[in-house]
Amino acid sequence: MNRVIHWFRRDLRVSDNTALQAAVQRARQVIPLFILEDAFRTGPDVGPARLAFLLQSLEALRKNLAELGHTLIVRRGRSEELLPRLCREFGAEAVFANKRYEPYAQARDSRVFNRLNEAGVGFELFKDAVIWEEQEILTQAGKPFTVYTPYSKAWKARNIPPPRGKLARIQGNQSGLPGFPSEPIPTDPAELGHPLTQSLPAAGERAAMETLRKFMRGPVYQYAAHRNLPAVDGTSQLSPHLRCGTIGIRTILSALAKAREGTNPAQRQSCEVFLNELIWREFYLQVLHNFPHVTKGAFRPEYDALAWSETRDHFQAWCAGMTGYPIVDAAMRCLNATGNMHNRLRMIVAMFLTKDLLIHWQWGERYFMHKLVDGDMAANNGGWQWSAGTGTDAAPYFRIFNPVSQGEKFDPRGEFVRRWVPELVALPDEWIHRPWEAPLAAGANRYPDRIVIHEEQRPKCLAMFSAVKKVT
Ligand SMILES: Cc1cc2nc3c(=O)[nH]c(=O)nc-3n(C[C@H](O)[C@H](O)[C@H](O)COP(=O)(O)OP(=O)(O)OC[C@H]3O[C@@H](n4cnc5c(N)ncnc54)[C@H](O)[C@@H]3O)c2cc1C
CATH class of the missing domain: 1.10.579.10 (DNA Cyclobutane Dipyrimidine Photolyase, subunit A, domain 3)
Known part of the structure; x- marks a missing residue:
């Protein structure tokens, strides 16, 4: 392919990013794009803290991409309307993105697929946010798990893939992209109607890697003992980064595997407890996908x-x-x-x-x-x-x-x-x-x-x- 758009959503990073890596491998030129959707301002679930963290992470991504010679294009609007237009404007043959699992995001993605299809443009989605997706780990009867322990056993019985590579500095054959117009990234969520009153952790891919390193240097070995004590900094603090995609799950698991090497049984046990929590995240993602009624009412x-x-x-x-x-x-x-x-x-x-x-x-x-x-x-x-x-x-x-x-x-x-x-x-x-x-x-x-x-x-x-x- 000549030109592909990589549509950043909840994957605001240049390392260990499945769709971005595929785009770089398969296209001569990759256009990094972020769409500030109207839903960021008006959705029922919008929160100023999350919005501010996202905007800061986006700014960090813009800088990281610029250091590698890429220009992040930011546009505002509805993705299903914007993307076919942008593909025409950019001369892109396909849009690549990492898969989302929430029912509203999947509905949006199927609208995007239809609109791009009508325009003769490809839309490819990649598994990235999780190790195992909703239909990959099933009971022997082929049904989704509704109990965590057997699910986690089945999850652990498989091999975990290594992190994807980091986006390389732009190469000669990828350069020469015309300068497409981009909108500024708002620095304050108040500009989108959500003034921030909370103090937030540092955002962006570098902050995420530093948070991971700090946790793996020591606290992970005490995690089993400390994770229930709110007065102690005993947990990883990675959840905002996992939510925004400023860190890849494979990167966390590979750091955990390294941290485990040469440890004593108590330390290994602590690492295992941490792994179990990461598996809870995937457990609930597959519940959401397989039983979408939970968003409207009780599972039972x-x-x-x-x-x-x-x-x-x-x-x-x-x-x-x-x-x-x-x-x-x-x-x-x-x-x-x-x-x-x-x-x-x-x-x-x-x-x-x-x-x-x-x-x-x-x-x-x-x-x-x-x-x-x-x-x-x-x-x-x-x-x-x-x-x-x-x-x-x-x-x-x-x-x-x-x-x-x-x-x-x-x-x-x-x-x-x-x-x-x-x-x-x-x-x-x-x-x-x-x-x-x-x-x-x-x-x-x-x-x-x-x-x-x-x-x-x-x-x-x-x-x-x-x-x-x-x-x-
Ligand atoms: C009522 C309630 C609401 C919650 N809401 C959220 C939420 O909106 N977003 C969110 O990420 N977590 C939520 N959790 C799970 C958990 O409280 C947070 O993931 C955790 O406190 C984040 O801190 P940490 O990154 O230091 O976690 P760590 O203890 O370091 O765990 C590592 C990672 O594992 C995952 N994880 C840990 N515990 C759980 C869990 N019980 N369920 C799913 N994933 C887990 C998170 O991604 C977390 O970052 C909720 C739990 C409860 C009981």
Whole structure:
């Protein structure tokens, strides 16, 4: 082929990029393109943190490409309308891109395919974001897995491919492209109608590689012990990069394989636990693809009949971190300020919303998507349905976290709580997770009272679930 467009989407990197590598191998000239779609501004799931992270990652990509002699073209509009026009303008014979798995993205891609097909232009999609796709790992009966453990066993039984190469500096036969006009990359998400109030991690491919190196230099060996402690930097922090594609999954797995070499059994076990988390990501992606109804309701449809509470005051208190439960409030305030929340805390606040406040998991799912820098439809939906007890491999509905004992177990000295709840800074450890028991003089008086009493809500939650179980 003479000229191909590489359409960057959630793969904002020049290394370990499957479609980009294929484009370079098969075409004489490759035009790197990014489309700022209208959906980035108006979609129901848009969040300022994610948008800002994407724009910063895009700017980093533009610079990386420029260092290699390539010019990133940025255009605004609807991809199905723009792409046929751009192919004509650029004289491109095909568009290459890496596959997306969310139902809305797949619907968009099939519209793009039809429009390009009408224009006589090829559209090729490549597996890139995952090691194994939705139809590659199936049960012996040829059905998708709905339970994680057998899925992960089947996942691990196969060989993992190595990272793809890095885009090379432009060669003589690829140069000579005319200068196509490009739009500037907005530096502030406010320009797209979403002002940012959160402080974000560093974006871009280099920051992603540095995050990976830092994790593999030490924390990965302690991951099994530290990953549940929110006060410790014990996890990889790679999720925003995986979400934006500023790092390739094969690159992470190859670094993990190297980190494992010559280690002791405890360190190897820690590496294995980390691998398991990466497999959870693919597990939920295949659930989303194979059971797209999860985006609209419970994986187990009988749970769509649950009589959830609609108490808005409770929901607002949860969002603002004003529930009176320190670990819940610290977690929510951290999310609001940084766009990030530790996995253990995501489970605690999700259980609290659904099992203590008895509020629909979809309210929480939406709020998370609005706030999270790593907000990802598959992982977020999976995490919420797991916590609510309505999902595939869900915690059984009668498993209800106690927010006090969770706090005492995973933040025993209250370090995380004190970081985010200034009202409790002076409170001794003894009461840090149960300030209502502290004497007045202990210093928790400016902190809100509990909006519900966990011990009273638990039976209500069990009754709500068993009402549905009796009917079905
Ligand atoms: C209610 C709820 C909502 C969640 N929403 C999201 C979301 O929108 N986006 C998101 O990426 N993760 C989500 N998770 C999963 C998990 O909390 C985050 O992936 C993790 O906290 C990110 O931090 P890390 O990169 O340091 O993770 P690490 O512990 O270092 O894990 C490495 C990677 O594995 C993947 N991973 C880890 N745990 C999970 C999991 N339970 N499910 C799927 N993938 C996982 C992520 O890609 C992560 O970056 C959610 C979990 C819950 C309980």
